[in-house]
Amino acid sequence: MSAGVPIRLTVNGTAYDVTVEPRRNLADVLRGACGLTGTKLGCEHGVCGSCTVLVDGEGVRSCLMLAVQAAGRDIRTVEGLAADGRLHPFQEAMSAEHGLQCGFCTAGFVMLVVGALDADPSVARDPERLDALLSSNLCRCTGYEGIRRAVLRAYGG
């Protein structure tokens, strides 16, 4: 039961040919087989959001998706945001606005926000929708205000 299955994962535009047991979640395979440890695992039941990555452009919980389900899809993780040595504008804004302290939740928040706001920046101008989005993930350090300010800074609230 549960022998390894060869799959190809496309992460940040790079193909990774890996052999995984079906029971491995996407987060573990990104961290282990692909060596992309920016994505964090906290609760493993969909609540904390530290494992949020983009699959075909949409933010999902990578602890609640099997790696075999992500084969052939376009996966983006926090490692793929910087381009030409420059951080993504939202990463810059998180730094400028003190949107993180311990940093455990940060990759998840960054992917949550980049996924939603790159597709629809108008969320930044609607406090109710922004609240609903940011309350998807948990941060035990910042009290969320720095993260909210970073959204407004990067996406022009």
Place this chain on the structure above:
Amino acid sequence: MKPAPFDYVAPAELSEAVSALAERPETSRVLAGGQSLLLLMNFRLERPTLLVDVNGVGALDTITVTGDALRVGALARHRAFETPAVAPGALGRLLSRVSPFIAHPPVRVRGTMAGSLAWAHPQSEWCATAAALDAVIELTGPSGSRAVTASDYFLGAFRTVRQPDEIVTSVELPLLPESDAVGVAFVEQHRTHLSFAQAAAVVALVLRDGAIAGARIGMTGAAVRRAREAEDWLAGREPEPAVLARAGELAAAAADPYQELHAGVEYKRHATGVVVRRALTEALRDAQDGRGRA
């Protein structure tokens, strides 16, 4: 924790999924959005020996209007219902008011309405909606398909008439008539955006000549997810505040809440009455706004 080992198949055809499930139905699970199943497997509260992943069955990924109903395929995600355009008229308005209360955006991208009905969590918004509208649930197994109305479907918390070898293939929600004034509303009491409902009410009201011609009330609960006594009380009456309040009391009396860490049975019963009354009041306003819309 991590899931225990299991076999995994991801067929592209419904018939293949049905045959795979038929091999050892008791220990197999259908994998839809995975937003309840995979977390239970992570904690080894579920240890299936086989997962039949239906995400590749394209035929299930549909939402269509057929006759006087909205037919929702098993792969329609919670997120699809965030816009009122998902269904004509009052049904679209209602579904778009319910969907944002289910979890949060990353869960709504994957979780499915059919999965919610299969799981039958007592606090599920879609189960309350299906109960209110008496949705028709299509179950497909080795001997074909059968259609079960919501009133026959729910047996209790996490219990339905679905057999282990059956797949929920679609959910049919009746379109709400637009000839009369129709008002819809959804009201939920929860601790945080992330929490399941402590109490929630789904209401559809039909008004004729200033009186309530018909009311449908769905609520969170285990075996009782529809407030029939309250519906009967409302039929034919004028929608006065005292009438709506009495309906709330009847719904609360009928409800079957269970004890939770942050909410006892009596609290949840009381809250159910309050959300039903509020939803009725909002539905009335929605019906009145509707006259302007028409």
